[in-house]
Amino acid sequence: SQQGEEDPQALSIQEGENATMNCSYKTSINNLQWYRQNSGRGLVHLILIRSNEREKHSGRLRVTLDTSKKSSSLLITASRAADTASYFCATQSGNTPLVFGKGTRLSVIA
Amino acid sequence: NAGVMQNPRHLVRRRGQEARLRCSPMKGHSHVYWYRQLPEEGLKFMVYLQKENIIDESGMPKERFSAEFPKEGPSILRIQQVVRGDSAAYFCASSPEATGGFEKKLFFGSGTQLSVL
Secondary structure (H helix, E strand, C coil): CCCCEEECCEEEEECCCCEEEEEECCCCCCEEEEEEECCCCCEEEEEEEECCCCEEEECCEEEEEECCCCEEEEEECCCCHHHCEEEEEEEECCCCCCEECCCEEEEEEC | CCCCEEECCEEEECCCCCEEEEEECCCCCCEEEEEEECCCCCEEEEEEEECCEEEECCCCCCCCEEEECCCCCCEEEEECCCCHHHCEEEEEEEECCCECCCECCCEECCCEEEEEC
């Protein structure tokens, strides 16, 4: 079953702008992860945020988690053309496998 | 340090044939996961294996699909009597033993694109 739902489905921005993607989920979680997928490739892990954390940074990435609203956001600052990819959130509950959302397709125009 | 290796990258089969997809996890990883991805969709979990054991196969169809991860050699996802609806990208991921409780960070292969004619 689909746990995470990303919003928007697609996002197109100019280079240098910030990109914000949101993820909502249904059940309680241990952690939430964000992955990136370039066209025709496998997913690459970006960042993991635990259920007891509210915000996490990694380079130009900022992730927030609101467990009361069951939602997370991924912010990419000062975007580059190379950031063009699909971004997926994935949730983990207990010892179950990661459940992925449908993703947000980000296009960064130079 | 090689990443997760999947082969073949592309596989074409006619309806009714068998498809065998291979996955070698990262060195030191003992957990393997198979996911299926349809165009414009997210990844759907199929099966989770450790060496010689199937831990969770709740996402795998009961018929025609099977998976193994033998003591020696790669993990194999086998689809018998393929149908057009099996056409998809199949991704394998591996992880080490979970640390800090239940935190599974997955490392993905580049996938096998299966096309059924």
